[in-house]
Amino acid sequence: MDDKMNIQWYPGHMTKTRRKMEEDLKLVDAVCEILDARIPLSSRNPDIASICGNKPRMVILNRTDLADPNVTSQWSSYFKSQGFAVVCTDCKSRKGIDRFVPAVKELLAEKLQRYTERGFVNKPLKLMIVGIPNVGKSTFINQIAGRKGAKAENRPGVTRGKQWVTVDRGLLLLDTPGILWPKFDDEEVGRRLAYTGAVKDDVVDVETLACHLMYMLHSRYPQALLERYKIQMPEGTSGYELLQEGARKRGFLLSRGELDTERMARILLEEYRSCKIGRFTLEVPNEI
Ligand SMILES: Nc1nc2c(ncn2[C@@H]2O[C@H](COP(=O)(O)OP(=O)(O)OP(=O)(O)O)[C@@H](O)[C@H]2O)c(=O)[nH]1
Ligand SMILES: [Mg+2]
Known part of the structure; x- marks a missing residue:
């Protein structure tokens, strides 16, 4: 990846x-x-x-x-x-x-x-x-x-x-029209803007984005991933493995039996944006 x-x-x-x-x-x-x-x-x-x-x-x-x-x-x-x-x-x-x-x-x-x-x-x-x-x-x-x-x-x-x-x-x-700044020093800032829909999905790789979001949600709100996607994995599991687990639990398979992680990625982003997983804030003041 x-x-x-x-x-x-x-x-x-x-x-x-x-x-x-x-x-x-x-x-x-x-x-x-x-x-x-x-x-x-x-x-x-x-x-x-x-x-x-x-x-x-x-x-x-x-x-x-x-x-x-x-x-x-x-x-x-x-x-x-x-x-x-x-x-x-x-x-x-x-x-x-x-x-x-x-x-x-x-x-x-x-x-x-x-x-x-x-x-x-x-x-x-x-x-x-x-x-x-x-x-x-x-x-x-x-x-x-x-x-x-x-x-x-x-x-x-x-x-x-x-x-x-x-x-x-x-x-x-x-x-006024929405504005973004030309360059981000911090890639994570860019990803957060993409999770929440400020950036069009066609300028980012949806699967990569979803891996990062999975990882973040798993470390902050593991219970929500368990409830929504039946994902129960050890702390520190990679985003891609979490995405695979989600696809497995939902039964998202490609014709050759491979896991359809891209479909899972789209679903995760859509459900995060529409709040189906829960109300999650990704930044807190005491972490500044
Ligand atoms: N859930 C939720 N949706 C909101 C809220 N405020 C706005 N929206 C939705 O966000 C979307 C974008 O709203 P706009 O008002 O067009 O956003 P904008 O900032 O003017 O966007 P640009 O003109 O493209 O920069 C719309 O679908 C709104 O319904 C809110 O408080 N909660
Ligand atoms: Mg507007």
Whole structure:
């Protein structure tokens, strides 16, 4: 098995997006970065601090329905302690959505105060919504606005240009295309982005990816693998052996009686993404 994955997923439009982001920054009062609650570190854009400068910043931990709730609250405290305004959301059920507007008003309280003093009635606050592809930016905006103002779909790269969405007379949100950074120092970051669907499957080797995910789930959540796939193997079993065991237990065979590990790989990724195995967060703050 080829253990090195050469993932190249930085299409030209993303470079353009970064430049545009720097321009758009001049139009907004604050930047709101949406993170995947299952991988809050890997889904953060490391360039964002340098792009945003001194603009007030907010973090949304989204997809909390798919993440381990205990770890989500640890992440919330972590980002708060770093000075961010934090809101945890599940855009499928709208959980946490109502906390966004009060959090924005708190973050930009001084600005609002100045507007009032100068007699600016209904001058809207403007926020730019940024984040990696497919993390739920457009869905989040639609939930906040209470209507489908932004196009959203379950694949990376749906939003292609910026778009203003009016929430009400006091708030405008700027939807932006998802961006990834050109190169990862850490291959594991790339894999985590692929597990969670930020990267299209056709740029990675699905079987290799699934081996890594198997290994990780086996070391962190062995009980879940036992319950879902009847996999019970000693600690330290390789990802490929775990994948084989899964295929064996499910009876996935090729015509010559070989195990169909590729089919098992696809099933594992699909079931991880749709939360059928459980709500697993792959990164915890105390491991930083
Ligand atoms: N389970 C779950 N799914 C979510 C959540 N938020 C968004 N989604 C789903 O994630 C998928 C991607 O959502 P989008 O809003 O299009 O994501 P985006 O960040 O705008 O993506 P790009 O425009 O491609 O960068 C959609 O299928 C949404 O339904 C959430 O909190 N939980
Ligand atoms: Mg979008």
